[in-house]
Amino acid sequence: MDREATRRANRRVLRNTLVVAAGMFGFGFLLVPIYGAICTAFGINGQTAAIEAAQADKVAVDKSRQVTVQFHAIVNDKLPWAFRPVVSEMKVHPGEVRTIYYTAENLSGRDSVGQATHSVTPDKAAVHFKKTECFCYRQQALKPGERKQMPVRFMLHPALPKDVHEVTLTYTFFNAAAFAVSN
Amino acid sequence: MSTTMTHDAGHHEEHPTGIKRWLFTTNHKDIGTLYLWFSFTMFLIGGTFALVIRAELFEPGLQIVNPQFFNMMTTMHGLVMIFGAIMPGFVGLANWQIPLMVGAPDMALPRMNNWSFWLLPFAATMLVAPMFMGAHFMDGNGPWFGWTFYAPLSLQYNHLAYFVFAIHLLGISSIMGAINIIATILNMRAPGMTLMKMPLFVWTWLITAFLLIAVMPVLAGCVTMLLTDKYFGTSFFNAAGGGDPVLFQHVFWFFGHPEVYIMILPAFGIVSQIIPTFARKKLFGYSSMVYATASIAFLSFIVWAHHMFTVGMPVAGELFFMYATVLIAVPTGVKVFNWVATMWRGSMTFEPPMLWAISFVFLFTIGGLSGIMLAVVPADVQYQDTYFVVAHFHYVLVTGALFGIIGAVYYWLPKWTGNMYSDKLAKWHFWLSLVSVNLTFFPMHFTGLAGMPRRYADYPLEFTRFNQWSSVGAFIFGFSQLLLLILVIKCIRGGQKATSEVWEGAEGLEWTVPSPAPYHTFAIAPEVK
Numbered sequence: 001m002d003r004e005a006t007r008r009a010n011r012r013v014l015r016n017t018l019v020v021a022a023g024m025f026g027f028g029f030l031l032v033p034i035y036g037a038i039c040t041a042f043g044i045n046g047q048t049a050a051i052e053a054a055q056a057d058k059v060a061v062d063k064s065r066q067v068t069v070q071f072h073a074i075v076n077d078k079l080p081w082a083f084r085p086v087v088s089e090m091k092v093h094p095g096e097v098r099t100i101y102y103t104a105e106n107l108s109g110r111d112s113v114g115q116a117t118h119s120v121t122p123d124k125a126a127v128h129f130k131k132t133e134c135f136c137y138r139q140q141a142l143k144p145g146e147r148k149q150m151p152v153r154f155m156l157h158p159a160l161p162k163d164v165h166e167v168t169l170t171y172t173f174f175n176a177a178a179f180a181v182s183n
Numbered sequence: 184m185s186t187t188m189t190h191d192a193g194h195h196e197e198h199p200t201g202i203k204r205w206l207f208t209t210n211h212k213d214i215g216t217l218y219l220w221f222s223f224t225m226f227l228i229g230g231t232f233a234l235v236i237r238a239e240l241f242e243p244g245l246q247i248v249n250p251q252f253f254n255m256m257t258t259m260h261g262l263v264m265i266f267g268a269i270m271p272g273f274v275g276l277a278n279w280q281i282p283l284m285v286g287a288p289d290m291a292l293p294r295m296n297n298w299s300f301w302l303l304p305f306a307a308t309m310l311v312a313p314m315f316m317g318a319h320f321m322d323g324n325g326p327w328f329g330w331t332f333y334a335p336l337s338l339q340y341n342h343l344a345y346f347v348f349a350i351h352l353l354g355i356s357s358i359m360g361a362i363n364i365i366a367t368i369l370n371m372r373a374p375g376m377t378l379m380k381m382p383l384f385v386w387t388w389l390i391t392a393f394l395l396i397a398v399m400p401v402l403a404g405c406v407t408m409l410l411t412d413k414y415f416g417t418s419f420f421n422a423a424g425g426g427d428p429v430l431f432q433h434v435f436w437f438f439g440h441p442e443v444y445i446m447i448l449p450a451f452g453i454v455s456q457i458i459p460t461f462a463r464k465k466l467f468g469y470s471s472m473v474y475a476t477a478s479i480a481f482l483s484f485i486v487w488a489h490h491m492f493t494v495g496m497p498v499a500g501e502l503f504f505m506y507a508t509v510l511i512a513v514p515t516g517v518k519v520f521n522w523v524a525t526m527w528r529g530s531m532t533f534e535p536p537m538l539w540a541i542s543f544v545f546l547f548t549i550g551g552l553s554g555i556m557l558a559v560v561p562a563d564v565q566y567q568d569t570y571f572v573v574a575h576f577h578y579v580l581v582t583g584a585l586f587g588i589i590g591a592v593y594y595w596l597p598k599w600t601g602n603m604y605s606d607k608l609a610k611w612h613f614w615l616s617l618v619s620v621n622l623t624f625f626p627m628h629f630t631g632l633a634g635m636p637r638r639y640a641d642y643p644l645e646f647t648r649f650n651q652w653s654s655v656g657a658f659i660f661g662f663s664q665l666l667l668l669i670l671v672i673k674c675i676r677g678g679q680k681a682t683s684e685v686w687e688g689a690e691g692l693e694w695t696v697p698s699p700a701p702y703h704t705f706a707i708a709p710e711v712k
Contacts, residue, residue, distance in 0.1 A: 006370050010291040013366040021358050021400045028404025028434060032419060035430050042497050076423075117422050123497055174423035178416065 043127030050137075051130040053097075053153070061095035062158040069156070070168045073102060078175040080108035081142065086149070094128075094158040101149045102135065102171065106142035113141045115176035118169065125167045128157040139176050198702065206301070209293035210702060211278045216599075217300050218275025219592075223668070225267030225307060226585075230661050232260035237623075237657035240650050243642050252323035253640035255314065261330025265446065266353045267307055269580065272588045273449040274299075274360045277388050280595060281364060283693035283700060284382045286373025286709045291366035299359035306352035313342035329638060331439070334409055334420035334431040343413050347406045354399040361395035364388055373692065375711035379470065382691055386473050387452030390480045394441045394448070397484075402438040405431070429494050436487035444483045446580060447547075448476060450587025451518060454540045457594050458522055460689045461537035462529025468521040475514035475521075482511045492563045501560045508558035512551065519548055534686070535609035539590030542617055543583065550578025553628065568638075571631025577624045589616075589667065596671065597685045601699030602678035608670045615663040622656030 038044070069092055071085035086101040106112045116136040120126040135150035142148060156167065198204055198213075208214060235256045239247045248256070278296065282289055290296045317324030326346050328337040337343065368389045372381070381389075408419040408431075418424025420431045451472075459466045466472065488496065488504040496504075522544050531537070553575040557563050566572060597603050626649040635646050642650065681698040692711070696704045 006291075009370040010366045013369055014292060014295075014362055017358075017362045017365060017396050021362075021396050023400075024397050025400035025404050028401040028437075029408075031401075031434050031437060032408075032430065035427070035433055042500075044497070078423075115423050115425070123495070172422070174421075176423040179418060179421075179424035 044123070051132055051155070053132040056097050056130060056132050056153075056155050059095045059155065060158065061093050063093055065162070066091045066093055067156055067160065067164065068166045069154075070166065071100060071102070072168055072170040074170065074172040076172060076174045079114050079173055080112065081105060081114060081173060082107055083171075083173050092156060094156045094160050097132065097153060097155045099133075099151055099153045101151055103147060103149050104140060104142060104173070105147040106144060109144045111141065111143055113139050113176045113180045114173045115139050115179070116171045116173045118171050121168045121170070122164060124161055125156075125164050128160040129167065129169065130155045130157055136171060139179075139181060140173075141180075207297070209289070209297050211282050211290045211293070211296065212599075212700060212702065214290075214296050214300050215275045215277075215279030218271050218278055218303075221300070221303055221307075222268050222272035222275055222588075225263050225271070226664070228311075229260050229263035229268055230664065232256045232263065234657060234661050236260065237654040239640055240642070241654040242651075243644050243647055245640060248321065248640070249323065250640040251327055252321055254327035254329075254638065255323040255325045257638050258326045258329055258332075259311065259314070262310060262326070263307075264580075265330065265442075266310075266350075267303075269446050269584050269588070270353075270357060271303060273388075273391070273446075273584075274357075274364075276384075276449065276453070276588065276591050276595075277360075277364050279599065280591075280693060281367055281385055281388060282371070283598075283696065283704060284385050284691055285368060285371060285376055286692045286705050286711065287367055287371035288703065288705050288708075290363050291371055292363045295359050296363050299356045299363065302352050302356040302359075306349050306356065309345050309352065310349035313345045316342060331435060332406075332409070333428070333435070334412065335422070335428055337409060338413050338421065343409065347410045350406045351403055354403045357395050357399050361392035361399075364392040365396075368392075373705070373708045373711050379473070380711060382452075383455035383466065383469070383472055383476075384449070384452035387448045387455075387476050390476050391445050391448045394445050394480055394483065398438045398441040398445075401434065402442075405434045405438060408434070429491075432491045432494060433488070436490045437484075439490065440487040441480075441483040443576075443579070444479055446584045447587075448480070450543065450547075450584050451476060453587045453591040453594070454522060454543050456691070457536045457540040457590055458525050458544075460594075460686050461534060461540075462526045462531050463688055464525055464529040466521065467524035467527075468517070471517055472521055475517040478514040479511060482507060482514070486511065489558055489563070492560050493567045505558055505560050509555060512555055515551055519544060519551075534593075535604075535606065535613060536590050536594035536686075538610075538613045538617075539586050539593060542613075543586045543590060546578055546582035546586070546621075550575055550583055553578065566631060568636055569631035570627040570635045570637055573637050574624050574627035574631055577627070581624065582620055592667075592671070594686075595693070596674055597681035598693060598696075598698050598700055600674050600678075601681055601697075602674050602676075603681050603685075604670050604674040604678060608666060608673070612663060612666040612670060615666070616660060619656045619659035619663060623653050623660055624656075626650075626652045 068089055070089040071087065073083045073085055075081050075083045082105040084103060086103060090098065090100065092098055104114070118134070118136050120129045131152060131154045133151060133153040135152065140150065198210065199207060205213065205217060235248060236253065239253055278290065311325065314320070314325035324342065326332070326340060328340060332346070340346070368381070368385055408417070411417040412419050412421055412426070418426035420426045420428050422428065455466055455472060486504055486508045488500060489508045492501055553571065557566055557572065557575055593609060630646050630649045633646065635642055683697045684694045685698060692709060695709065
């Protein structure tokens, strides 16, 4: 190859590899929605949990078995709240819609905003844990010393695998002051 | 290194002298030299951090540094060794050797080559600068969140922007270096050198360069997400704002796993150069070596989640990543088999490069086997974040990547300086390193299996004896490396003159040019049969 041809070939490699590098930079960000899509597909992070109330009522109740649902509450140490479920566990039939409450209390002397995340164990039960209403769908604001009861309406879908006898629902409340939106 | 002698081709050897030579150089040999000295400097700095860690862990309890400072040491040791020592070390070898091995007069894009090196000192400065930014040095103000900088922990760090921009610069430097290497290999080969005639060091670097271009931008994206999470109110990784910390691990390890092969593939190439020379046989299974390297590179993209088996993953995901990971043992096994088969019935001699290459094959395989243990999900749940992991990755990175680089230096140093080095000093360096590196890292398998977690400044009493062995070994290993420094300086200053072939029967274009390699080589491309 003569000198000029080599120069042109080198420039071509430079251009192509830079395009690939730029594409991979974009791909790094694309991993965010890909991750979200995979979580939805596998029911990770409770992303398949939401269901319309009207739809939930149509689901047939499976009276033949009962599943124990345990409720669990965690507060991230950046948030000065007390947070606990009113009842710690209950037995439900798959398909029946139940309402439970969590209470949250602002222990600090300042206005405070929290955002809860949820998780369901065991993993294979997560896709079948349906909620028509949850305090975790939006931020919760508490004034100094304010205490509030927050409902969760949920249902275990009858498609829940037969070998699951216990399901745990966990909420973690994080300090969302930095991300506060006015409801 | 002065290269003012003229050689047969009779063209000019002139270049600026003093600091200007090094600042403005576009010569692949000068830039290779700069990379290698930079790498060695960072190796000593990162090694010093390691010795602080080992000094603190000599006894249980807190003796020398506080836990924050200790965490900073583990973090900085990892970052400096990976991005400062190992990666630039390989790029330095590529700069020196690839043009010589493919018969090219220089790298394809020489001015970009200069730029990609000179970003490094600034990146390194930015990386270590926060260490000196607190009221007291001993407070540990540098990065302290582990080299993997998991969010949201790393988001709590005050000087995060320094870290992020240092990583950006290091990434840009690596990408430019990789582009240069690809262009050189694809476009600048001597007539007659087909792809399947290329020396394996060139092949492994070509594949490594593609890995770099594929994953360094993902790392850049990952740290950019951290940057915007920290300073611009996004919440990629912050649960309070709807983000997800586990997402961080996926993005990071999508870069991180190919990265570990970036740090080992060139060493595979080096060993594949050295062993045939000193076994006086052709490399066994040349084409299978090429395909094995390419397979390892491909597999590296689909195994990342084996670093995060304990985050809570669907069983199907765990199984997929476990099987894919174990599959890597196949091409790696092919390579080890080929190296051993090359030595089989060869007329072996044990010059210093060969000693490093053989110990590489043996010790890297130990690291590979502990890797298979870690790939098995139920076992990994036990080993995760223990010293067993530390033992594993030091066997593949110290006795793997680093031994490869040192072996390469011993192999090509006479070509670079024109002088043979002291065999006696080289043997001392090798044997002290070999014994001490095993004394350091082998006991970590046991402390890890017994449950000692990594990244803590303290440990229960029962781990004391093994930790003391590790600490003693680490100090011997660390100080032994000064022998290499002495040996290299002595070799630059003089010694028995090296022939152009240097090693009896060595094959490859680099052995056809005089020693030391003149400032300009292959102005007229050689013909490869």
